[in-house]
Amino acid sequence: MQGSQFRLEHGKKVRLANMDPNETGSLHDREEAEPNIERLKERLEALQNMLYAEKKQSVLFVIQGMDCSGKDGVVKRALGGLHPQGFQVHSFRTPTEEEEAHDFLWRAHRIVPAKGMIGAFIRSYYEDVLITRTHKWISEAEVKKRLKHINRFEKLLESSGVKIVKIFLHISKDFQLAKLRNRLTDETKRWKFDKNDLVERESWSAYEEAYEDVFKQCSTESAPWYVVPANHRWYRDLAVLQIAVDALESMRLAYPASDPELDQLLEQLQE
Amino acid sequence: MQGSQFRLEHGKKVRLANMDPNETGSLHDREEAEPNIERLKERLEALQNMLYAEKKQSVLFVIQGMDCSGKDGVVKRALGGLHPQGFQVHSFRTPTEEEEAHDFLWRAHRIVPAKGMIGAFIRSYYEDVLITRTHKWISEAEVKKRLKHINRFEKLLESSGVKIVKIFLHISKDFQLAKLRNRLTDETKRWKFDKNDLVERESWSAYEEAYEDVFKQCSTESAPWYVVPANHRWYRDLAVLQIAVDALESMRLAYPASDPELDQLLEQLQE
Structure with a gap:
């Protein structure tokens, strides 16, 4: 496997409906993947140690996906081996009053990982061209402007050594339904259930279209989008x-x- | 093993010199401890999930200890299994200009874990009665005031549901020397070496005394100090x-x- 196989090209329109969320490459089950998962985790931890020691660059993972796509889970299971001292996770929720009183990138900017650090945004400033667009809270003209602002913002971060890695976790609508049911029946997960998820679910296609446009406009050479099959x-x-x-x-x-x-x-210490 | 065996009583003077940093209870090596470590990690993760779901209380670990006592390491190895989304680690360094322009608890207050979250301070506001006292940067009268301010501050946090757990990692002076040498010879650790650690090392006894007073004054019933053997x-x-x-x-x-x-x-979803 190569990371680049999930990478999207700038300016190219993809159709999520044509990408298989059940894809597992040449692998068949978790057991087969486990040795590679462990090896990659160890390698990632060693790289993080160097990043932290060097203190010249940083990494920002932007994690997006529909409800139940596993955004929280991937942070725990794929990135959970990172040293907590050098790893900061932020979940983007409804903006606070103070955040609303600023431009849409303000709240993201203040939590960008510092040199030496790895950050993960669970949802991100991309919501400001996704949920807002899907529900028509902003005009199409405003969407276009925001997509440009995002590209410029990411260029600014790159210029100070932030490596931006944007990941879309791709699931199917059926898979989401099964997960929603599971949340309702499992006591340890029921608190995660949000009735609003059922409302959002009805806008599935509109979300797909909004994502597809984001990929086309914002999957740049230096800060690409990756679509990861996540069923x-x-x-x-x-x-x-x-x-x-x-x-x-x-x-x-x-x-x-x-x-x-x-x-x-x-030498002195060894005397 | 019980956590309470490491717990210090309020108002009681302990002597660190009389506590064995090599202590391992009835256990002999890592292999023997491993099954319990794994079991406790799993239990801690389950408890964290409940804390996060409940969103009514939070937990703050204060981690202190001499240089090389393993403050960073314990966060990775003992607490590293926590879900990164609900776990925030902060290292206390030399205060910034903005921090200096406020009372000594200001910078700690703004990063106290929110309801549902677990926080870990690597070093903490206790440095303001440790390093400052050891080097006589503040008067003994000021130390006494600060110890009281700390107790009141912790009461305030407790009143909003923050469980405070204060841990001192206890090592011997010889052990520190071995670790300092090791930092100098291991390429992946050399960047951590700070020449100033050798200077601080000369104040070992003064630090011990400052810690002993902190334990006596600030190991309260609800927010106790624990001394953990860490060689x-x-x-x-x-x-x-x-x-x-x-x-x-x-x-x-x-x-x-x-x-x-x-x-x-x-029921509707299952139709």
């Missing part, structure tokens, strides 16, 4: 780990150059 | 996990009461 959670985890490892490997991370003074210090 | 990392992890699980179990967490309307919804 099989183990394949989702494997794919996201592969994408993450590829992203960090492309950053040419290195431990800081060693201070020669430290060698003298070591 | 053996596996025993440290086991003890911290046990303390964490005990703390969350004492909170009487519960999933939110089920909305009967959801049962009707489930």
Whole structure:
């Protein structure tokens, strides 16, 4: 597997309806994927240590997907091995009054990961061209403007060393229904059930279209979108780990150059 | 093992020099501890899920200890299994200009975990009665005031449902020296070496005394201090996990009461 196989090209229109959310490549089950998942997790942790030590760049994962696509789950199961000290997760919810009183990128900007850190946005500023567009809370002209603002914003972050990795978790509508039922029957998950999810579900196609436009406009060379088949959670985890490892490997991370003074210090300490 | 065995009584003077940092209870090695570590991790994750679902209380781990005591390591190895979405780690460093322009508790207050969340402070507001006192940057009168402010501050947090768990990782001075040497020889750790650690090391006894006073004044019934032997990392992890699980179990967490309307919804979804 290569992370790049899930990557979308800039300017190219994709149709989510033509992409199989059940896809598992040449693999058949979790057991078969497990050794690779473990290997990638270890590699990711080693890369994070270098990122943290170097303190010159950072990584931002943007995680999007329909309700029940496993956005929370992937953060735990694929990225949960990261050192918590260097990993910050933010869930985007309905904006607060203070957030509403600013431009739509303001609240995202203040929580961008600092140098050395890895951040994950569960939902993100992309909601401002997804939910808002689907429900026609903003005009099409405003959508166009926002898509440009997003591209410029991401360019700004890249210019200070933020590697942006945008992942769409792709599930089917049937799969969502099964998960919603499961939430209602499992006591440990029932609190997650939101009646509004059933309302949003009725706008499935409108959401798909809004996503497809986001992919076309905002999957750039340096900050691409990846569509990850997510009906099989183990394949989702494997794919996201592969994408993450590829992203960090492309950053040419290195431990800081060693201070020669430290060698003298070591000699003193060993006396 | 019980978390309470590491717990300090309020008003009682302990001497760190009399507490064995090599202690491992009735256990002999990591292998023997591993099954319990795994069991406690799973239990802690289940409790975190309930805390997050309930959204009425929160947990704050305050992690203190000399340089090389394993503060970062314990967050990864004992608490690293927590869901990253509900777990926020903050390292306290030299205050910024903005932080300096406020009272010493200001910067801690703004990052206290919200309801449903678990937070860990690596170092904390306690540094303001430790490093400052050891180097005589503040007067003894000021230290006394600050200790009281800390107790009142913790009472305020408790009143809004924050469970505060304060852990001191106890190592020996020899162990620190071995770890400092190791940092200098291991390329993946060398960046962590700070020449200043050698300076701080010379104030070992003064730090111990400052800690002993903190324990006596601030180990309260509701927010106790725990001294965890940390020369053996596996025993440290086991003890911290046990303390964490005990703390969350004492909170009487519960999933939110089920909305009967959801049962009707489930029937509709199953048609």
